[in-house]
Amino acid sequence: MAITLLFVFVLAAFVGYFVITKVPPLLHTPLMSATNAISGISLVGSLVLAGADRGTLATLLGFIAVTAATINVVGGFLITDRMLKMFKQRLPGGQAGGSEVAAPGQEKP
Amino acid sequence: MLALLLQLPETAGHAAAPGPGMGLRDVGIQLTYLAAGVLFILGLYSLTKPARAQRGMQLAALGMLLAVIGTLLHQHIVRFEWIIGGLLLGTAIGYPLGMFVPMTAMPQRIAISHMFGALAATLVGVAEYQLHAAGPSHATMAALGFEVMFGALTITGSFMAFGKLQGFITGTPITWRGQNAINLTLFAATFGIFAYLIVSPDHPVLFYAMVVMSLAIGVLMVLPIGGADMPVVVSLLNSYAGLAAAATGFAIGNTVLIVCGALDGASGFLLSVLMSKAMNRSFGNVLFGAFGAAPTGAAAAEIGDRQVRSVTAEDVAVQLAYAREVIVVPGYGMAVAQCQHQVRELASQVEKRGGTVKYAIHPVAGRMPGHMNVLLAEANVAYDRLYDLEEINDQFEQADVVLVIGANDVVNPAAKSDPASPIYGMPILNVDAAQSIVVLKRSMAAGYSGVENELFYHDRCAMLFGDAKSSLQQLITDIKEV
Numbered sequence: 001m002a003i004t005l006l007f008v009f010v011l012a013a014f015v016g017y018f019v020i021t022k023v024p025p026l027l028h029t030p031l032m033s034a035t036n037a038i039s040g041i042s043l044v045g046s047l048v049l050a051g052a053d054r055g056t057l058a059t060l061l062g063f064i065a066v067t068a069a070t071i072n073v074v075g076g077f078l079i080t081d082r083m084l085k086m087f088k089q090r091l092p093g094g095q096a097g098g099s100e101v102a103a104p105g106q107e108k109p
Numbered sequence: 110m111l112a113l114l115l116q117l118p119e120t121a122g123h124a125a126a127p128g129p130g131m132g133l134r135d136v137g138i139q140l141t142y143l144a145a146g147v148l149f150i151l152g153l154y155s156l157t158k159p160a161r162a163q164r165g166m167q168l169a170a171l172g173m174l175l176a177v178i179g180t181l182l183h184q185h186i187v188r189f190e191w192i193i194g195g196l197l198l199g200t201a202i203g204y205p206l207g208m209f210v211p212m213t214a215m216p217q218r219i220a221i222s223h224m225f226g227a228l229a230a231t232l233v234g235v236a237e238y239q240l241h242a243a244g245p246s247h248a249t250m251a252a253l254g255f256e257v258m259f260g261a262l263t264i265t266g267s268f269m270a271f272g273k274l275q276g277f278i279t280g281t282p283i284t285w286r287g288q289n290a291i292n293l294t295l296f297a298a299t300f301g302i303f304a305y306l307i308v309s310p311d312h313p314v315l316f317y318a319m320v321v322m323s324l325a326i327g328v329l330m331v332l333p334i335g336g337a338d339m340p341v342v343v344s345l346l347n348s349y350a351g352l353a354a355a356a357t358g359f360a361i362g363n364t365v366l367i368v369c370g371a372l373d374g375a376s377g378f379l380l381s382v383l384m385s386k387a388m389n390r391s392f393g394n395v396l397f398g399a400f401g402a403a404p405t406g407a408a409a410a411e412i413g414d415r416q417v418r419s420v421t422a423e424d425v426a427v428q429l430a431y432a433r434e435v436i437v438v439p440g441y442g443m444a445v446a447q448c449q450h451q452v453r454e455l456a457s458q459v460e461k462r463g464g465t466v467k468y469a470i471h472p473v474a475g476r477m478p479g480h481m482n483v484l485l486a487e488a489n490v491a492y493d494r495l496y497d498l499e500e501i502n503d504q505f506e507q508a509d510v511v512l513v514i515g516a517n518d519v520v521n522p523a524a525k526s527d528p529a530s531p532i533y534g535m536p537i538l539n540v541d542a543a544q545s546i547v548v549l550k551r552s553m554a555a556g557y558s559g560v561e562n563e564l565f566y567h568d569r570c571a572m573l574f575g576d577a578k579s580s581l582q583q584l585i586t587d588i589k590e591v
Contacts, residue, residue: 002248002359005358005359005362005364005367008364008367008368008371009355009358009359009367009370009371010371012146012367012368012371012372012375013371013372013374013375014375015150015372016150016153016371016372016373016374016375016376017375017378017379019150019153019154019157020153020372020375020376020379021379022154022157023153023156023157024157024159024497025383025470025472025478025479025482025497026159026470026479026482026492026495026497027156027159027162027479027482028380028477028478028479028482029215029219029477029478029479029480029482029483030156030162030166030479030483031153031156031376031380031478031479032219032343032344032347032376032377032380032477032478032479033219033222034152034153034156034166034169035153035347035351035372035373035376035377036219036222036223036226036347036350036373037166037169037170037173038149038152038153038169038173038369038372038373039226039350039351039354039369039370039373040173040225040226040229041145041149041173041176041354041365041366041369041370042226042229042230042233042354042357042366043173043176043177043180043229044142044176044177044180044363044365044366045229045230045233045357045358045361045363045366046195046229046232046233047177047180047181047183047186047192048180048183048185048186048361049232049233049236049237050191050192050195051181051183051185051186051187051188051189051191051192052185052186052187053187053188054240055240057236057239058236058239058240059188059191061232061233061235061236062191062195062232062233062236063191063194063195064195064228064232065195065228065229065230065232065233065236066191066192066194066195066196066199066229067195067198067199067202068199068225068226068228068229068232069199069225069226069229070195070196070198070199070200070203071199071202071203071206071222071225072203072222072225072226072229073173073199073203074199074200074203074204074206074207075202075203075204075206075207075222076203076207076222077166077169077170077173077207078203078204078206078207078208079206079207079208079210079218080166081163081166081167081170082207082208083212083215083483083486084159084162084163084166085163086212086483086486086487086489087159087162087163087482087486087492088159088160088162088163
């Protein structure tokens with residue numbers, strides 16, 4: 001059982017390492033806020049704790065944990081989205097567009 | 110490899126199942142976790158291409174929603190009032206943190222978010238320990254130990270980092286005699302307790318002592334770290350928050366937590382390694398060797414009575430107006446002066462006159478990985494104008510003018526030429542190869558490392574003294590009149 005979980009951990013870490021190696025420095029801040037939002041998955045554990053009715057202390061700790069994890073999930077995904085929107089589009093002449101039309105395929109020299 | 114990884118959660122999910130078999134409900138839950146895991150990896154993968162990153166992360170958010178819905182089907186969940194309360198309160202706090210925090214406050218925003226993640230993991234760990242009446246099994250205790258140790262030190266460490274970045278805790282390193290010895294002793298003691306608990310888990314007093322000591326380690330770890338080393342620390346805390354989540358997964362037998370924790374941990378680890386490399390320092394050196402107190406006597410004496418050349422905004426405006434190739438080097442000073450919009454406006458003026466403007470971004474410019482990129486993107490600078498150290502370094506030769514805005518150590522030639530310098534060996538931007546260098550600077554104060562910058566005494570370097578924002582505004586006015 002524990003060894004299977006270790007498999008999952010090590011392989012996921014490898015996938016993470018190789019995927020994240022390819023993220024350009026340009027997007028390192030959104031990467032941090034994205035992994036942060038994703039680590040809000042602690043919510044899954046917190047939900048069971050808050051709803052399992054295993055005593056007042058467990059429920060209280062679960063409630064605080066649900067709140068903290070939800071802050072990360074909601075805030076994390078929203079702020080990542082806001083940042084990525086800024087990096088999404090560009091216009092000719094070095095100006096990035098807000099929500100206007102994007103110039104097609106201007107590649108770096 | 111991906112396929113192999115993603116099949117595992119189904120088989121590993123038995124911990125949630127009551128008996129040896131797996132009910133339909135459990136299969137359903139595990140499938141939502143599987144989908145969430147896939148979507149998270151796709152989301153992170155989308156970050157390799159700026160144009161599709163936003164859509165990719167929206168898919169990841171969908172994955173999170175699926176995982177939450179799946180969890181709510183869990184048979185152990187019998188009451189929903191506290192769950193709903195927590196979700197509502199968390200949303201009420203998280204929404205403004207996501208929507209209204211300005212981009213200029215991003216470093217502290219990221220730092221504090223690690224605290225929330227670690228808090229959730231730690232509380233789950235404490236409750237799990239409490240709920241095992243006769244103490245948990247050895248394996249579970251090992252997982253819980255890692256969970257609360259990483260969690261607790263991330264809670265306080267992130268809060269300290271937040272305080273330093275927000276400015277209510279001083280950004281200069283706080284050090285005292287024997288600091289490293291005290292920290293190491295505390296660390297060893299905490300680990301000793303942890304080892305003892307694995308052998309003999311049923312010692313609540315020791316367990317809580319370990320939590321408290323880990324909280325103390327978080328504070329002590331960040332106190333001696335100065336502002337410019339923040340990128341490493343923030344990434345490291347990112348990694349720890351992930352590891353705490355992964356340990357939670359081990360403790361409660363939940364695979365999606367392990368997958369996410371591993372992704373997060375790997376990401377934070379990779380970023381800290383990149384940041385350390387960009388400063389040519391080891392982890393250990395960043396964590397244990399506050400370097401604000403570096404001796405500067407020799408360097409200062411060597412420079413002696415050499416004079417810097419000071420210029421007026423008018424002169425610089427003329428240079429910029431006729432330049433074909435301009436490279437802007439932003440640093441933390443740009444973030445402090447919040448002048449990214451003026452930088453962009455000046456760049457458009459140069460471009461209007463037929464010049465091109467590129468931005469050279471050093472990996473550790475600012476207070477977190479990617480800090481400068483976010484600020485410039487906020488000012489509507491297109492991302493294909495932002496260049497990394499390796500991409501831009503051989504282009505300085507062709508540059509007519511280099512504008513250094515609030516950067517210091519990352520352009521200090523001593524990193525290449527002076528083995529006695531504390532920043533020796535750090536990769537720097539080769540601005541001294543350019544035809545003309547203009548440094549926007551408030552005063553002649555040394556950079557964060559406390560090292561004199563020889564660049565300022567370079568024949569082709571001129572200083573434009575003053576607040577970066579007003580200097581830039583003056584430049585914009587003047588260039589329009591050229």
